[in-house]
Amino acid sequence: MIDPLSPNIACIIYISLGQPLLNHSRLYIHTDTATFLFTLQSIKLLPNLSHCVPSLCHMLLVELPSKMVSANFLGVFLLMEFIAGGYRFGADGLSMNYYIFNCPLVEPIVRSTVASALQSDPTLAAALVRMHFHDCWIQGCDGSILLDTTKDNTAEKDSPGNLSVRGFKLIDDVKGKLENMCPGVVSCADIIAMAAREAVSWSGGPVYDIPKGRKDGRRSKIEDTINLPFPTFNASELIGVFGQRGFSAQDMVALSGAHTLGVSRCSSFKSRLSDPVDPTMDSDFSKTLARTCRGGDNAEQPFDMTRNNFDSFYFQALQRKAGVLFSDQTLYNHPKTRAIVNNYAMNQAMFFLDFQQAMVKMSLLDVKEGSKGEVRADCRKVN
Numbered sequence: 001m002i003d004p005l006s007p008n009i010a011c012i013i014y015i016s017l018g019q020p021l022l023n024h025s026r027l028y029i030h031t032d033t034a035t036f037l038f039t040l041q042s043i044k045l046l047p048n049l050s051h052c053v054p055s056l057c058h059m060l061l062v063e064l065p066s067k068m069v070s071a072n073f074l075g076v077f078l079l080m081e082f083i084a085g086g087y088r089f090g091a092d093g094l095s096m097n098y099y100i101f102n103c104p105l106v107e108p109i110v111r112s113t114v115a116s117a118l119q120s121d122p123t124l125a126a127a128l129v130r131m132h133f134h135d136c137w138i139q140g141c142d143g144s145i146l147l148d149t150t151k152d153n154t155a156e157k158d159s160p161g162n163l164s165v166r167g168f169k170l171i172d173d174v175k176g177k178l179e180n181m182c183p184g185v186v187s188c189a190d191i192i193a194m195a196a197r198e199a200v201s202w203s204g205g206p207v208y209d210i211p212k213g214r215k216d217g218r219r220s221k222i223e224d225t226i227n228l229p230f231p232t233f234n235a236s237e238l239i240g241v242f243g244q245r246g247f248s249a250q251d252m253v254a255l256s257g258a259h260t261l262g263v264s265r266c267s268s269f270k271s272r273l274s275d276p277v278d279p280t281m282d283s284d285f286s287k288t289l290a291r292t293c294r295g296g297d298n299a300e301q302p303f304d305m306t307r308n309n310f311d312s313f314y315f316q317a318l319q320r321k322a323g324v325l326f327s328d329q330t331l332y333n334h335p336k337t338r339a340i341v342n343n344y345a346m347n348q349a350m351f352f353l354d355f356q357q358a359m360v361k362m363s364l365l366d367v368k369e370g371s372k373g374e375v376r377a378d379c380r381k382v383n
Helices: 009-014 031-040 071-084 106-120 124-137 167-179 188-202 222-226 233-243 249-260 281-295 313-319 327-333 338-346 346-362
Strands: 027-032 058-063 263-265 300-302
Touching: 106 124, 106 167, 106 188, 106 281, 124 167, 124 188, 124 249, 124 346, 167 188, 188 346, 233 249, 233 327, 249 313, 249 327, 249 338, 249 346, 313 327, 313 338, 327 338, 338 346
Parallel strands: none
Antiparallel strands: 027 058, 263 300
């Protein structure tokens, strides 16, 4: 039996692989569907139900009586699964199961490819989350950060604000596999969003799903990156720029928690070391940053002590006045955000919940649907 590693329902995976459901009596279904059928004494729950597959905890392994394995039951079952899975019947609208018919294995392909890359280079996790944020913040989540510069246009990726963004080859690898399996179906914008989600969960962060169905944009201009938040912004400025895009102060602090992964370059924080030294820093930590910067502008300083683990240590660092960027430490100094920092530092589960909700919200920023975008054949250039 195939172990379905995505929220796509198992019977669709069977059909996509040329194995008709009528020959199988065991499959994974949503818990809501299973509960309903169990009350009718129509299914048998299998012994390994207590085992929860990551990203599949809303699914149950069941055994169908032979009398139920029929074409009529298949129709009813599919309808129940669409409802339980939040499927939205719409040509262009986003949904959790957007690719369920035209590319049903998209999730396991993204997951396995990203996991393999992270096994080789765990630092890519921070890069993928950063790529997703920088993509969404400029003209919406449309894959514009992937477009290469041409002789007539300098693209976003070549902006100084994006020089630390990495992972483009990984996105190309995912796209290549998906194009081989279902050409012209999965957008580059969706691949970025799914890859960032996988990076978070792989690093120990929350497991969550995102709506799919974004289309790729056709514009990528270096001048648009002026709208990216600067590492010199104070909390009031951050609250303002995030508020303009519909995010609350809590959303902003939760998203800032992505800095639990990765590093910052000296060029982004060396201004804090000038005379006078930023007084919001712990004096010993300022010496640590100064030692880092002896290696030049590109010298790297981890945001917290566990650079490759998604946890709440970032917020604990802010409590110790050991935030690397001014825009980090300012969150602890502002009365509107200090309590949020303290809550996340003490309660990692609260941080995880708020972070995943804010990430889903961010992934929907100004998305392009239908004819407003395209599905690129090559993520680096428009069709």
